[in-house]
Amino acid sequence: MQFHARRFDNAAPVSVHIDHGRIDRIEAVDVEPAVAALWPWIAxxxxxxxxxxxxxxxxxxxxxxxxxxxxxxxxxxxxxxxxxxxxxxxxxxxxxxxxxxxxxxxxxxxxxxxxxxxxxxxxxxxxxxxxxxxxxxxxxxxxxxxxxxxxxxxxxxxxxxxxxxxxxxxxxxxxxxxxxxxxxxxxxxxxxxxxxxxxxxxxxxxxxxxxxxxxxxxxxxxxxxxxxxxxxxxxxxxxxxxxxxxxxxxxxxxxxxxxxxxxxxxxxxxxxxxxxxxxxxxxxxxxxxxxxxxxxxxxxxxxxxxxxxxxxxxxxxxxxxxxxxxxxxxxxxxxxxxxxxxxGLAPGGLAAGDAADLVLFHLIEPGPTGGPPRFDVQATVLGGRVVHGAVSR
Ligand SMILES: [Zn+2]
The missing domain is CATH 3.20.20.140 (Metal-dependent hydrolases)
Incomplete structure (x- = not known):
């Protein structure tokens, strides 16, 4: 499984590769900021x-x-x-x-x-x-x-x-x-x-x-x-x-x-x-x-x-x-x-070898009335399997 997202910790656009329930590799992607801005956050x-x-x-x-x-x-x-x-x-x-x-x-x-x-x-x-x-x-x-x-x-x-x-x-x-x-x-x-x-x-x-x-x-x-x-x-x-x-x-x-x-x-x-x-x-x-x-x-x-x-x-x-x-x-x-x-669980991470237990989400900015952004889950991955939503759309 492979998909694009932005890292939650440094906003870098990345390509995520998942294999056998684990993150196989995460690679930086050179892409226009306007394009990356449409990608979900990954955490x-x-x-x-x-x-x-x-x-x-x-x-x-x-x-x-x-x-x-x-x-x-x-x-x-x-x-x-x-x-x-x-x-x-x-x-x-x-x-x-x-x-x-x-x-x-x-x-x-x-x-x-x-x-x-x-x-x-x-x-x-x-x-x-x-x-x-x-x-x-x-x-x-x-x-x-x-x-x-x-x-x-x-x-x-x-x-x-x-x-x-x-x-x-x-x-x-x-x-x-x-x-x-x-x-x-x-x-x-x-x-x-x-x-x-x-x-x-x-x-x-x-x-x-x-x-x-x-x-x-x-x-x-x-x-x-x-x-x-x-x-x-x-x-x-x-x-x-x-x-x-x-x-x-x-x-x-x-x-x-x-x-x-x-x-x-x-x-x-x-x-x-x-x-x-x-x-x-x-x-x-x-x-x-x-x-x-x-x-x-x-x-x-x-x-x-x-x-x-x-x-x-x-x-x-x-x-x-x-x-x-x-x-x-x-x-x-x-x-x-x-x-x-x-x-006492292994803390999740975004490095090669980490368990592919992941959330992909968007933060939808509020309208003119203000308030917090809306946390909109695009997909949830558990043990390398998509259990909610879709990783690409
Ligand atoms: Zn209580």
Whole structure:
């Protein structure tokens, strides 16, 4: 397979040759700039560490079947996402066990599912019970950390859990975190009301990420002290950010990216299982939610309390360029190579020998009303195979 594109990192027009699932070679092409400007951008496939479901199906469900898992993961092809972490959120223990068992079964039985899965991300149930930090995680199912429960979940997942998001505000959290990290699972801090000393103790114990920093937090916080600054200033923590235009205002997003630095930021979509449905009111398994005409997901009946996200990762990357002043190369780094490296996958690249997991896209500039460019996926290549769109048109 051979096609033309522009590199995301230096805008060079190139001819890309793919053979046996790998990039065979990438050659510079001497072409008029006006011609190259019509070619798609090419970048390593995007890696989304937080996808809760899609098209009306949550991963965190007592009814999910392996086919559903595969279908959700395949829906990511259209977004240029070549790897996604299936995210299971707070629920009754038997529901969470069913969910992770089903995801593991899908990966064991389907090559298509396994190729797209970046592991299981368990967000909860060991989160803050406080309103605000708890976010949309149901209060009755939030509970203090239990190593027994973690091991039961990991057994049900056949070892497939790669990320555990928890709040370190509980007594004994550092010991719990150290024990989980010891098993090779990455621990992230999220949905927390922990004081700075507990944040630091969690990092000392091995936590390495802040999950969707700035969300799952109190609406009002003291101007000094607290969990937000403690995580922003902690260089041992990478921050995942929801740059969908609704979860973080532009000023906050830009400040976070500048404070953490590009290399400590990872973009996530946090896609809701209701993402992909039409605007209107939908009955979720745990609450009624409404999709507003502008794509914002809220708890039904009002317009401010967010109930999830619906903007795919590529658009979040385009938003970071627009809202935070990042370069395209930096935005793609935050949405692809950086999350790959953090989770321990081989980071994608555009060199001979790199896996041909690629996204080809156009950035469609907005009209006179302004706003971010639109991330328009032309094609997604996974293991050297075109799984969405067409590489030439
Ligand atoms: Zn969350």
């Amino acid at each position: 390593p496939g995007l890696v989304d560490l937080q996808v809760n479901g899609y098209g009306g199906q949550e991963f965190s469900s007592g009814r999910i079947a392996p086919d559903d898992v595969e279908r959700i993961l395949r829906r990511m092809d259209a977004f240029g996402v070549t790897r996604a972490a299936a995210t299971v959120t707070t629920h009754r223990p038997e529901v969470m066990e069913h969910a992770v068992r089903t995801i593991a079964r899908a990966a064991a039985e389907s090559r298509d599912a396994a190729a797209r899965l970046a592991g299981i991300h368990v967000e909860g149930p060991f989160l803050s019970p406080e309103d605000g930090p708890r976010g949309a995680h149901p209060r009755p199912f939030v509970r203090p950390p239990s190593l027994d429960e973690f091991h039961r979940l990991q057994d049900a997942a056949r070892g497939g859990i790669r990320i555990l998001t928890l709040s370190p505000e509980y007594d004994g959290a550092p010991e719990f975190i150290a024990a989980v990290v010891q098993t090779g699972v990455l621990v992230a801090i999220g949905h927390t009301a922990a004081q700075p000393a507990r944040i630091r103790a969690a990092v000392d114990a091995g936590a390495t990420m802040s999950t969707h920093l700035g969300n799952g937090a109190h609406a009002l916080i003291p101007r000094h002290g607290g969990y937000l600054w403690a995580q922003l200033a902690e260089d041992r923590l990478v921050a995942s950010l929801i740059a969908d235009g609704h979860h973080l205002p532009a000023d906050v997003l830009k400040t976070f990216v500048r404070a953490k630095t590009v290399d400590r930021c990872v973009l996530i979509s946090d896609l809701s299982g209701m993402a992909g449905l039409a605007p209107g009111v939908h009955e979720g398994e745990l609450c009624r939610l409404e999709i507003l005409p502008n794509g914002k997901f809220v708890v039904a009946g009002q317009t401010e309390v967010l109930a999830g996200a619906s903007v795919p990762l590529g658009q979040c990357a385009a938003n970071v360029v627009h809202m935070a002043g990042a370069s395209l190369a930096e935005a793609i780094h935050m949405a692809s190579t950086r999350p790959s490296r953090w989770i």
